[in-house]
Amino acid sequence: MASLSLPPFGWWALGFLGVALFAWSLHDLRAPRRFLSGMAFGIGLFGIGLWWMTEFHFLGAALAILIEASFMAVAAALVPRGRWSVPALPAALVMAEAGRAVVPFSGVPLAGIALGQSGGPLAGAARIGGELLVFILAVLAGVGLAQLARRRFLTAAVALGLVVGGVVAGAVSPDGGEGPALATAVVQGGGRRGFRGVESDPQAVLDATLDVTRDVRPPVALILWPEDVVDVDAPVGDTPEGRSVAEVARSTASTVVAGVIEASGPDRFFNAAVAWSPSGEVVDRYDKVERVPFGEYIPARGLVEQVVDVSAVPRDAIVGQRSGVLRTPVGPVGVAISYEVFFSSRSRAATRAGARLLAVPTNAASFTSSQVPAQEVAAARLRAIESGRDLLQAAPTGYGAYVDNRGRLRARTTLGRRQVIQLTATMRSGRTVYAALGDAPLLGMAGAVLVLAWLGHRGVLRARRT
Numbered sequence: 092m093a094s095l096s097l098p099p100f101g102w103w104a105l106g107f108l109g110v111a112l113f114a115w116s117l118h119d120l121r122a123p124r125r126f127l128s129g130m131a132f133g134i135g136l137f138g139i140g141l142w143w144m145t146e147f148h149f150l151g152a153a154l155a156i157l158i159e160a161s162f163m164a165v166a167a168a169l170v171p172r173g174r175w176s177v178p179a180l181p182a183a184l185v186m187a188e189a190g191r192a193v194v195p196f197s198g199v200p201l202a203g204i205a206l207g208q209s210g211g212p213l214a215g216a217a218r219i220g221g222e223l224l225v226f227i228l229a230v231l232a233g234v235g236l237a238q239l240a241r242r243r244f245l246t247a248a249v250a251l252g253l254v255v256g257g258v259v260a261g262a263v264s265p266d267g268g269e270g271p272a273l274a275t276a277v278v279q280g281g282g283r284r285g286f287r288g289v290e291s292d293p294q295a296v297l298d299a300t301l302d303v304t305r306d307v308r309p310p311v312a313l314i315l316w317p318e319d320v321v322d323v324d325a326p327v328g329d330t331p332e333g334r335s336v337a338e339v340a341r342s343t344a345s346t347v348v349a350g351v352i353e354a355s356g357p358d359r360f361f362n363a364a365v366a367w368s369p370s371g372e373v374v375d376r377y378d379k380v381e382r383v384p385f386g387e388y389i390p391a392r393g394l395v396e397q398v399v400d401v402s403a404v405p406r407d408a409i410v411g412q413r414s415g416v417l418r419t420p421v422g423p424v425g426v427a428i429s430y431e432v433f434f435s436s437r438s439r440a441a442t443r444a445g446a447r448l449l450a451v452p453t454n455a456a457s458f459t460s461s462q463v464p465a466q467e468v469a470a471a472r473l474r475a476i477e478s479g480r481d482l483l484q485a486a487p488t489g490y491g492a493y494v495d496n497r498g499r500l501r502a503r504t505t506l507g508r509r510q511v512i513q514l515t516a517t518m519r520s521g522r523t524v525y526a527a528l529g530d531a532p533l534l535g536m537a538g539a540v541l542v543l544a545w546l547g548h549r550g551v552l553r554a555r556r557t
Contacts (some may be wrong), residue, residue, distance in 0.1 A: 093132075093544075094139035096207030096396040106204050109136075110233025113167075114180055115240065122168045129167025133160025140202025143462045146285075148399070149418050151385070158195065159202070163304055164226035169541065171548035177238060177246050182232040182537040184271035186522035188226050189534055192434065201466055204229050209469035213254070215261030215500050217476040220533045221525040222436045225413045227255045227474065227533070266479030267521025270447060275309045275423055275516045276314045276345075277491040279372045281509035285459040293322035294351075296487060298331060299509070304339055306511045307336060311345045312421050317485040318362070318454040319348035326374040327351045327365055337371035344369045346419045349454040350428065351376075353411030356456050360406050362387060366453050367419045375418045378411030379428040392533075396415045414442040422447050424517050428473065429453035432467055432484075433531040436528070438474040447518040449474060461506060464490045472498040480522040481516040493545050 093109025095102050102314055113132045117125055137159040144152035166187035170179045192200040194528060206223040208214055213228045220227075235250030280299030282534045290450060300320045316336075327333040340347045353361040362379040382388050389395050389406035415437055425446025431437040432451045441449065455464040469488050475482040476498040484492040491504040493514045505512045 092208070093134075093204060094136045094202075096204065097140050097202060098209075098469045101207065101210055101465075101469075103208050103213075106207045106229050107236060110204070111236035111240070111452060112233075113239035113345075114234045117167060117170060117176055117180065118237075118241075119172060121172070125170060126164045126168040126471045129164035130160050132152055132167070133163030134158070136204070137202050140466075143458055143460060146459060147385075147403075151399075155199065159191060159199065161193050171545055173304075174246070175547065175548040177545040178248065178540050180234055181227050182540040182544070184230050185223055185227045185537045188535065189223060189530065196390055196420045197381060198423055198434070199384070201463075204471065206466055206469040209472040209498065210500075212258050213261075214473065215264075215475055216257045216364050217473050217498070217525060218264045218266055218479065219257075219524045220476050221294045221439075221530055222473050223338045223435075223530055223533050224257065224525075227253065227537070228254050246357070251546065264351060265521070266476075266523050267519050270422075270518035270520055272314055273448065273516045273518055274311045275483055275493075275514060276304075276311045277485045277493065277504070277512040278304050278307070278314060279315050279431050279485065279489060279508070279510045279512075280317075280320070280451065280487050281490045281505050281507055282456070282488055284456050286505055287459060291456070292304070296320050297322070297335070300487070301335060301339065303509050303511060307343060308513060309345075310341060313419075313424070313448075313483075314339070314343065314345050314347045315375065315450050315452060315483045316347065316349035317491075318364075318452040319352050320454075321349055321365075322352040324354040325423055327363075332400040333373070334451060335340075337367050337373075338363075340367040340369055346374075346421050348417060348419070348424065348426070348450055348452065350454065354406075354407075355409055359409050360412075362408050362428060364417065364450070365426055366419045366424070368420050372422070376427075377413055377415050377426045379418055379431065380411045380413075380415070381429075381431045382408045382432050383430045403515050414444040416446050418446045425478070425480065426451045427451050429455075429467075432474060433471045434527075435474065435477055438478050438480075439526055439529060441479040442480060442522065446478075446480065447520060448516055449478060449480045449482040451482065453484060453486045453515045454488050455490075456488045462528075464506065468492050468494075468500065468503065470499060477523060479521065480519050483516065484530070 096106030166183040192198040204449045205222045238247035323330040365376045424444045426439025475494045482494040489506040492500045
C-alpha cells in the first residue's frame with residue numbers, strides 16, 4: 092500500500108496507511124518474524140518503486156529489490172516487542188533509510204517513502220531536517236494510526252502530535268532571503284523514449300536540442316539544457332559541438348548550461364555540466380560525483396562481465412570532486428546531474444558553497460514509463476525545500492520542470508514532447524536549518540531513541556522476572 096504513495100501514483104496518504112499496517116503487524120512478533128515482516132514490507136514498497144529496473148535486467152532488478160528490502164527487514168528486527176516499539180520503529184527505519192543512501196555502491200536512494208510525500212503536507216519539514224525528517228514524520232503518522240486502532244489513545248496522540256508539530260515547524264521555518272529575478276528557459280528536444288545511450292544518435296539529440304532552443308523568446312538570462320545532449324571526444328570548448336552551444340549563448344545573449352559527455356580515453360568519460368557565458372566562452376564546469384551503478388559504471392567490471400553482458404555500459408564515468416557550483420555571469424548556480432537529485436548531500440553541498448539557484452540537467456530517455464521521471468521531480472521538490480532555492484530541471488524527453496523554493500511545482504513538461512518552459516526564477520540567499528545542520532542531529536537522536544527503547548524494554552523484562 093505504501094508503494095502507491097510514490098510517484099507516478101502520488102497518493103501520499105496511503106504512505107501513512109501502509110506504515111500503519113506494518114507497525115500493527117510487528118507488535119508482538121519475535122525478532123525472526125519481525126525480520127520477515129520487514130522484508131515483506133520492503134518487497135512491497137521497492138517491488139513497485141524499483142520496478143523500472145526490470146526494463147534492463149529482470150534478475151538484477153530482483154536482486155536490487157531484495158537488497159533494498161533487507162534494510163527494512165533489519166530495521167524491523169531491531170525493534171523491541173511491546174509498547175517500546177512505538178518510539179523504536181521510526182528510529183530504526185530512519186536509520187535504515189539513511190543506510191540505503193550510502194550502500195551498496197554509494198547508495199540507491201530511489202523509491203523511499205519520503206518521495207511519496209513531496210506533494211503532501213509533510214514536505215515542508217524538509218526545510219528543518221531534510222528528506223529523513225519527512226520520512227520519519229510519515230512513519231510516525233503510520234505508527235500513530237496503528238496505536239489509534241489499538242485504542243491506545245495517549246501514545247497515538249503523542250505520535251500524531253509530533254507529526255503536527257513537524258508540519259507546523261516546517262511551515263514557519265525560514266528559508267533565506269529573496270534576490271534578483273532571473274529570466275530562465277528549460278529546453279526539451281523531445282522524441283521517442285526507451286532507448287539506451289549506445290542506441291541513440293548523439294548528433295540527432297544535439298540537433299533536436301538546438302532546434303527547439305530557437306523557440307526561446309528573448310530576453311532570457313539563463314538557458315538550461317539536459318544531461319548528455321553534447322557528446323564529444325575532446326575538451327568540449329574545442330569541438331564543433333561546443334562551438335554550436337557557444338553560438339546559442341551569443342545569439343540569445345544568455346548563459347547556457349548544458350550536459351556534456353566528454354571522452355577520456357577509450358574506457359572512461361566525464362559526465363559534466365558546462366556553462367557558457369553570453370560571449371560564448373566556457374566559464375565553468377562541474378563533473379558528476381554520484382554515478383549510476385550499472386548505468387554509468389560497472390562495479391567490479393572485470394568480474395561482472397564474466398557473468399553478464401555489460402555492452403550497454405562500455406565505459407566508466409570518472410568521479411567528479413567539486414561541490415557542484417557553477418560560477419556563471421548570472422551568479423552561482425548549484426548543479427545536481429540526474430541521479431544526484433536523489434542525494435540530499437549534493438544540493439546541500441552546493442547551497443553551502445554559495446549556490447543561489449539549483450539546476451538539474453537529467454536524461455531519463457532510456458525509460459519507457461513515467462516512473463523514474465516522476466520520482467526525479469519528487470526528489471527535485473524535496474531538494475528545493477531543503478535548500479530554500481528555486482530549481483530548474485531539464486531532460487531530453489522529460490520531465491523538465493520549474494520548482495520554487497517552497498517545493499511547489501510551477502511547471503512541468505510533457506514526456507516525449509518538444510517543449511520550452513520559460514519562467515522567472517528567483518536567485519536566493521541564506522540557509523535553511525537543514526542546509527546548516529544536515530542529517531547528523533536527526534540520526535543522532537534516532538540512535539539514542541533506539542538504544543533507550545531497548546533499555547526500557549529490558550527493564551520491563553527484568554521487572555517481570557522479579
